[in-house]
Amino acid sequence: MSLPAASRGRAALAPAIAFTVLALVLSIGAYVIAGFGKRGQLPATFAVYASIFAGGYVGGLLVIRAFAARADPALFPTAAVLVGIGFAMIFRLSGGLAAEQATWILVGLIAFAITLVVVRDARMLDAYTYTIGLLGLLLLLLPVVPGIGQTINGARLWVQIGPLGFQPAEIGKVLIVIFLASYLNQKRELLQVATSRIGPLRLPPVKHLGPVLLAWGASLAILFLQRDLGASLLYFGIFVVMLWVATGRASYLVIGLVLFAVGAYAGWLLFDHVQLRVDIWLNALDPDTVFGVGYGQLAQAQFGMATGGLVGTGLGQGSPGIIPFAATDFIFAAIGEELGLLGSTAVLLLFLVLVGKGLRIGMRASDGFSTLLAVGLSTLVALQAFVIVGGVTRVIPLTGVTLPFVSYGGSSLISNFVLLGLLVRLSSGPAERRRA
């Protein structure tokens, strides 16, 4: 796995500028149109938010040129467009939330810059396997600690320290992926050994199944302790995928799927809220239940998207405010309503571009750790987007996670910018020593 010739020097400047300008135009444009749609005039906040976008995106471009010159020129702009669409939608839903989101975008961009500046070489993360893993686990479990943990909307995900509330699991996810990349890279060969077979499946020695069972147990623990179905699914999915990519053993996928099925079924048997989720998923539009709590939420999302139709009502012209949690969990439905099938498809495509680029970075990386890290981070974005978008569109039962880069929320936005920073770092390779 060597770097292709084209990416050895600095990446061409023109495409990077062109993509960034495009992202800037789309983001500010969507926000201005939302303003006109809402009030029929240029938003009063135009100068402030336009400067934040312009300053932030140009700043992001400059940091990339300075510290990751060979980075893929489209990676940052693709995420930036998602952020812009999300911001326009949030602004359209609530001026107050938009002000907060603008702050988070700024903080997120700073986190992105810090990531690129501090992590000069992704491989340096490989040295702290267990430190990072432990830290990730701590962050995951922090909300369960009595006194600082908060239960909001039925899930114990929040930590409140003084006036500052945040969801530590968001950044915890990224740390866990780094840990898994490092851990699996070290144990790859060990885990690849097959000693027994069942039919076409070649099974690894039982003692090496330990990690799979451990991850499965941890996922179930999250489900039990935090009642967070979405996160539980996500961690287990990422773990199984990374394990399979690292070892090439399909048996891990099969075992993973079986364990997932068992876990899901057990969860369904044991927990009322899981049963309710499934029932809501199946019967959201049933005339008998459509007005019920939970059913109504999901039904409103369907109504919003259906009302939007092919081209949508136009930004600021629909009624996505009717959908509960429209700025967070249900932002995809709000986009579907106001930007139509064209808009929601565009969002899906942007995620595909982002994930595709991430996987390509993984294939081109020079070492196993970088490959697994790129694949893990990309899979995290892809699965999280699928879990929430699939939930909102009733492909799968709804579990509340944010839509990466798009949804309102500081913890989510900041950790996704850190994730983006890592992907940009991986696509560029180690930063060059500055020549005087």
Place this chain on the structure above:
Amino acid sequence: MERQIRKLGLALTALFLIVFLQINYIQVFAADRIANNPANAKRLLIAEYKVDRGSILANDGTTVLASSRRSPGELRFQRRYPHGELYAHQTGFYSYPFGRSELESTFNDFLAGTAPELLPQTFTDLVLGRPRQGATIVTTLDPGVQEAAAEAAAAEAGDVAIAAIDPTTGDVLALLAEPSYDPNLLASQNPAEVREAWDALNADPEKPLLSRASDELFPPGSTFKLVTASAALENGFGPESTWPNPPELDLPLTDETLQNFGGSHCVGGRSTITLAEALRDSCNVTFGEIGLELGPEALAEQARLYGFTAEAGEDLVPFDIPWVSGVFPAPETFEGRDPAVAISAIGQQDVAANPLQMALVGAAIANGGSLMEPRLVTEVRDPSGRVIATFDTNEFSRPLSPENAAAMTAMMVSVVQSGTGTAAQIPGVTVAGKTGTAQHGEGADPHAWFVSFAPAEAPQVAVAVIVLDGGSLGSEATGGQVAAPIARAVIEAALSG
């Protein structure tokens, strides 16, 4: 690891493809079915009230009968009817939960801006992010005439319904019925308020949502003698044709007799009477004889030409809002019922009409025997004022030859000059008219009718008036006393305009 990553890429793409197929299903294939779920009421409501619905104007092009105005609430526009009850039966109402009626319903495509003629406009609005604007409807209603009709009706204690038509064009100048309702109550954006108003209107035994001028039927009484007389003229009898003049008419096959109004003997008990005299004095006996002489086929044929249908609601004279034309049963229903023929010939029993129908009869006579279709809307203008649709006048039928129309006019002039309708006289204007006092049901006071047009030489307006249950005079009422003065007031307003 490259092989796995490629497979992973495919698998993740497949996941997104599933979502893509699902949003195609939600947003395109099943979109209408999903969006029309009753639980989506709020969004449908908001969408419906987001359109800057077009105005409905009077014939002067400036008087606003219905319009939309910006609303501060969640619903962007609010429908307003500045004149309340006055034009309610023509504009109809626009109510989210209970739908639309009358012009609000029949011209909804234009008013809501969904008509194909408005596509360029709608597209521009879409691009500029402006609310969709509907087109403006210009009606034939004349505020001066409609207000005069309302005033005259209000001065009469009983319930009144009035229709005024321009005989040469069929333009409906006024259409007024008591009781009416305030459509603003149904256009309210407070669902509880609307429901309460709706329930009250529907529970009202007087049925205010229906117009007695065009939606309901009453026996036309002696005003139907205009149709019977027309049939006589068209079948070869002249105004001076003479008829036997007994004090009462023995009805064949029964012991019963048909009597004149108040049991009187027409023209002082002379042995014969002319058609013109019989019309002038509204002699039931003579018209019973004429009906029996002409037979049900001739009467039905004449009634059809005037727009009467065999059964309520079928083969209507076209009109811009739903209405019910007069009814004269099919001839075969009279088989073996000769008395019914005589009684129907004087507008009782099987015959029914309303002011709009009787105004059409008057208008056809006034217009030289040509019946113009009633017209309520002349043109549609887009939001920039450009005319995008016009509606022509149409002749419906020719119930009379010009000569017979002139003869009918002369006879109707004598009704007002020296007959039962003298209360309709206007100094300096020759008014033609016909009174009616229609019995309906045991013990009920008769409906008082007057059908008229003026000026007789060059008619500009035909007016039909009904005062229900005799109005202020009750059982003593006649069309000449109660209804004719109201018709006179409406004619005066129409001629002064």
